Amino acid sequence: VGPGRAGPRAAAGPGRAGADAVSAPAQGGGSAVIDMENMDDTSGSSFEDMGEMHQRMKEEEEEEAEGEAGAGEEEDGEFLGMKGLRGQLGRQVADQMWQVGKRQASRAFSLYANIDILRPYFDVEPVQVRARLLESMIPVKMINFPQKIAGELYGPLMLVFTLVAILLHGMKTSDTIIREGTLMGTAIGTCFGYWLGVSSFMYFLAYLCNAQITMVQMLSLLGYGLFGHCITLFVTYNIHFHSLFYIFWLVVGGLSTLRMVAVLVSRTVGHTQRLILCGTLAALHMLFLLYLHFAYHKVVEGILDTLEGPNMPPFQRVARDIPVVSNAVLNTTAKAIALTL
């Protein structure tokens, strides 16, 4: 098949090359010699058409690799000859626009939805994670020299999810009822909201107070500070002594707060700025722990208060099958509170 065939081939547009060439001899009367007079020669030269034919074949290969949705209609078009030309042109234009649009969309997608942007922050070893977890409870002594903060997101993310799980456990144990929403939604919202929101706020404050810290480092620092929260809540959601909670709050919460504060102080210059940053962070961190404990235990206290009363509220009867140990503790706490009232 020589360049004489280039005419209808160019007009046919992207279609099945195979079906095209196979059907051509039948159309041309079984011979490869084509009469130029019968051709739809819209362009001046056959070599120009040759170039266009090559271009079309290349685009066809690309398109065939992707899919052959438009193949059916193209095959119909090629037999129309002169009449189908305007339709062919329109189809080609539409096809080109589709290609361009698709390319732009895939480029935008690969730019923004690229998960590889976050990949460097997850490049950790288990040993490192364990070391950082333990370090988050040990306050540093050197505050005149900027302390190194690892900008890693795996540990903080896992700690936030662990906190969500512990919170869920605490809410179910204390029979918290959430009317407008779900327990899970509240737990996730609280923990992620604290982590992301307070980190952003502290980063903004750090920017105002000229502290040397980046956003990822702030996220990492605060995330690891939640380790103390996790430990405290895990213990006190199961053992309901109030005094125990206060001890844990001061000791464990205080240690993790001290560490975060020391690291921030080492990276800030100036007394007023240090005071602002550290005061805010300490207040928010400790108050969050207080909030987590009391917001989801109030219902327990409500039940215990009414235990002494004559009428039992309905949800008393569907007491959960919490292990026997904590039932005994509940009773002891109830008696303790009843005595103090």
Add this chain to the structure above:
Amino acid sequence: FPGLADVSISQDIPVEGEITVPVGSHSPDEDYSTLDEPVKDTIMRDLKAVGKKFVHVMYPRKSSALLRDWDLWGPLVLCVSLALMLQGGSADSKDDGGPQFAEVFVIIWFGAVVITLNSKLLGGTISFFQSLCVLGYCVLPLTVAMLVCRLVLLAGVGTVSFIIRLIVVGAMFGWSTLASTAFLADSQPPNRKALVVYPIFLFYFVISWMILTFTPQ
């Protein structure tokens, strides 16, 4: 080719040649045949694939069948049945059970997506949907545990029933975690397996906790 505009081929010289076109288009025939088969065949084929994957989960061996042709039918069925069985377990009778269903759905799918993203970020070689498929199918032991718990709760609520349920749920939780770890941890670099296993552990732990603390109305 502007310079060659005046070249033309004389008609005395026949242009000959051969065109071999690779007739590789078997797909229309295939579509034709699977479109034309009875509906029962299609459904049975899909059901068999799902059933085979269930067997792979219950007896986790190092086979790649679960990973190769993934499908999300099994996880959907398991998720819906688990959510239906966990419904109505809230303490307040005024609660209409709606949030419970949504909760379970959200936990399972959101948790699976997070674990998949995490394992991809840690350098895993498994694809997004393959990981979702594995995590969804490995909920099967926990669904079985839920069934057993419901049956035990029919017998009564007490310390004995709690201990039985604790043992059953604990065993199934271990099974789920081991099964999914067998499939997913292989796709990780060897020294980071613990980093991938922990979120899976947490995920199945939360589901097991929901099953264990379920009390019927």
